[in-house]
Amino acid sequence: MRAAFHEKPGPPDVLQVGELPDPKPGARDVLIRVRASSLDRVDIYYREGSHGVTRCPLCPPHVGGRDIAGEVVAIGAEVDTFPVGARVVSSSFHAHAELAVAPAALTFPLPPNCSFAEGGAIPTAxxxxxxxxxxxxxxxxxxxxxxxxxxxxxxxxxxxxxxxxxxxxxxxxxxxxxxxxxxxxxxxxxxxxxxxxxxxxxxxxxxxxxxxxxxxxxxxxxxxxxxxxxxxxxxxxxxxxxxxxxxxxxxxxxxxxxxxxxxVGRPDEAEMAEAMAGLLRLIERRQVRPVVHVTFPLEAIAEAHRLMERSDFFGKIVLTV
Ligand SMILES: NC(=O)c1ccc[n+]([C@@H]2O[C@H](COP(=O)([O-])OP(=O)(O)OC[C@H]3O[C@@H](n4cnc5c(N)ncnc54)[C@H](OP(=O)(O)O)[C@@H]3O)[C@@H](O)[C@H]2O)c1
Structure with a gap:
């Protein structure tokens, strides 16, 4: 699959876009064809190796991104909540790629009033x-x-x-x-x-x-x-x-x-799922809407990181894949 990643910490120039092996879903996961994701500040920390998040030198290339909007392409043996093809929004890791694995428990139908770009702006923030x-x-x-x-x-x-x-x-x-x-x-x-x-x-x-x-x-x-x-x-x-x-x-x-x-952080999956479900209800009722400042193609990942570093945006910086 095509993915944005880095192999050593540094400035935005360390980011590359290239081929990596496809991820495999576990029994309680779904595999999603990512259509949109977004940048969270923690993606900058991973790239810099700052704020206590560092990549071990022997680890595989680090694919950033926690926010996923896309279509389900495969489900784990214990998942019966989503058919293949379902449009979903999910909170996971390694989302700046064509394919991402997410826990079924943190995966929800994409609200019908949201585009993929808006969906990709929702989960973490x-x-x-x-x-x-x-x-x-x-x-x-x-x-x-x-x-x-x-x-x-x-x-x-x-x-x-x-x-x-x-x-x-x-x-x-x-x-x-x-x-x-x-x-x-x-x-x-x-x-x-x-x-x-x-x-x-x-x-x-x-x-x-x-x-x-x-x-x-x-x-x-x-x-x-x-x-x-x-x-x-x-x-x-x-x-x-x-x-x-x-x-x-x-x-x-x-x-x-x-x-x-x-x-507030990531104390457990149940709390995260409850918060996601509550937020999605507000979005479906149009009481809340994701604020997409700008959309970049995955290939422009370094440009997206530079914009976040400059803090010259309001809302979310979205990546389309
Ligand atoms: N607990 C969790 O699970 C969780 C989840 C998501 C995010 N976070 C954390 O929450 C933070 C925000 O994440 P995000 O993705 O929403 O970030 P973001 O969109 O990049 O926004 C960062 C904001 O910080 C402000 N800022 C930077 N330096 C400042 C200063 N000296 N004084 C006042 N404001 C300053 C900037 O505002 P101005 O440019 O207007 O000054 C900017 O709006 C990050 O630290 C992230 O790691 C935690």
Whole structure:
């Protein structure tokens, strides 16, 4: 099969597109002809060998990509949920290729109102935003939610999911264009996280009370503003550490305000499947739509990585195969 891969860490130039052996599905897997996938920030980390994700020197070439939209071409012996030919969306690994194996438990019918490109934008970012807001923070209608980095894959889903749940959204981003896009998606207030004091602006907007929930995946640079922005009994959910994983945690402030600090990741398949199913329902009801910034053919994988590194996009960078 044709695949995008790298054999040693480095800049985008280490990425190649070529032939690799076809993957084989296990008993509980499906084999999917990938039509679209997308880039997640973790693809950059794998390529760089940063953020604790490194490829062992003896490992086979690393094929990035966790998001799959395509057609089922074969099923494992214990799978009876999908016929061959079904159009599906799935959360797995090694998706930047013509063929990918995915657990049947994390594979769902592609919503009829989604193209393959939109489907390929959904799984990792969308599932993470849904799990952070609905499973961890357990947001309720009428609550105020602060979402850092609105232009990210996770942020672009989180704004819409929080709005669909009846929350008021305050979002941050790093440029005027992204702030406008955040407002278009439903943020009532949009704050530049490089040029404005986020905590002061949040205090203004909430009449000094602060927000009920903060969703973050930036890490170190926004930690202080996140903690200062939380109302009493506030919930903080971390989904990533793009710009640093070390923070200065003041335990006194945590207990005095009754703050809850939670994480969201890939704890188990059942939780991931539940989050995917919940998100897909919102997409089918048109309450949430994947935001596709741009589509590249698989052959332009290095260009797609460079765009993600520049952070000059809003939503998801999609690869078509
Ligand atoms: N827990 C999980 O299972 C899970 C799943 C998906 C993603 N993640 C993690 O979540 C993070 C986001 O992933 P993604 O794919 O959505 O990323 P992405 O689309 O590449 O977005 C990254 C965002 O980070 C913002 N950013 C970078 N440096 C910043 C800084 N110093 N201050 C404020 N914002 C900054 C950028 O905003 P501006 O350019 O506007 O500043 C950009 O919008 C990654 O760390 C990823 O590994 C975790």
């Amino acid at each position: 969308g599932r993470t935003a849904f799990a952070a807001l609905m499973n961890q923070a357990r947001i309720k209608a009428g609550e105020d939610v602060l979402i850092f980095a609105a232009g990210s894959g996770v942020g672009s889903f989180a704004i819409q999911i929080a709005r669909a749940a009846g929350c008021r959204v305050i979002a941050t981003a790093g440029s005027a264009d992204k702030l406008e896009r955040a407002r278009d998606l439903g943020a009532e207030c949009a704050i530049n996280h490089y040029t404005e004091d986020v905590a002061v602006r949040v205090a203004e907007v909430t009449n000094g009370r602060g927000v009920d929930v903060v969703i973050d995946h930036v890490g170190t640079p926004v930690w202080k503003a996140a903690m200062l922005s939380l109302a009493p009994w506030g919930r903080f959910v971390t989904a990533g550490v793009t710009a640093g994983h070390r923070v200065d945690l003041h335990l006194g402030q945590v207990f005095v305000k009754g703050t809850q600090i939670m994480g």
